[in-house]
Amino acid sequence: MxxxxxxxxxxxxxxxxxxxxxxxxxxxxxxxxxxxxxxxxxxxxxxxxxxxxxxxxxxxxxxxSGEAVEPSPALIFSSDDVVALYKELKDKGIQVGEIAQIGEEFVFNFVDADGNYFVVSGQ
The missing domain is CATH 3.10.180.10 (2,3-Dihydroxybiphenyl 1,2-Dioxygenase, domain 1)
Known part of the structure; x- marks a missing residue:
């Protein structure tokens, strides 16, 4: 299991x-x-x-490895305070996209050191 x-x-x-x-x-x-x-x-x-x-x-x-390296997975992180997390990442110099509201949730993306995009979603 x-x-x-x-x-x-x-x-x-x-x-x-x-x-x-x-x-x-x-x-x-x-x-x-x-x-x-x-x-x-x-x-x-x-x-x-x-x-x-x-x-x-x-x-x-x-x-x-005999197998090819797969592209990075699409990860969605959750946050109880998306706006505060967005500001924190931006203040740390992390590349972030714009915040969008989808229904009752807020969403934005950020980029890691290798150029991979990740999503944050929540309230």
Missing amino acids: FNNQVKVILYAQDVKKASEFWQTLGFVLISLDEIDGSLVAEVAMTETSDTHLVIYDRQFVENN
């Missing part, structure tokens, strides 16, 4: 830089390990979060 823990793989040009980006957003570093000469970072919203982002070096995976 499945449990509540979910790990989402992200590929990055620079694992350390990508990990630092997520930590800038308030994520915590769960682990930073070297595997066969390549860094792998795991970050989560909190130390007890059931969802973790595992960041692999894109070039390492492309060179050592």
Whole structure:
């Protein structure tokens, strides 16, 4: 049976830089390990979060895996105060899109260090 823990793989040009980006957003570093000469970072919203982002070096995976590196997944993060989070990310110099209202929810996107887009939705 499945449990509540979910790990989402992200590929990055620079694992350390990508990990630092997520930590800038308030994520915590769960682990930073070297595997066969390549860094792998795991970050989560909190130390007890059931969802973790595992960041692999894109070039390492492309060179050592028989399968192609998939594009980044489309992730939608939830927030109880979208406007405050938007302002916080903007103040930290994170590239953000405009806030839009869809029904009763607010939505915006932001870009990580590798140019991947992520969405935030909520009140």
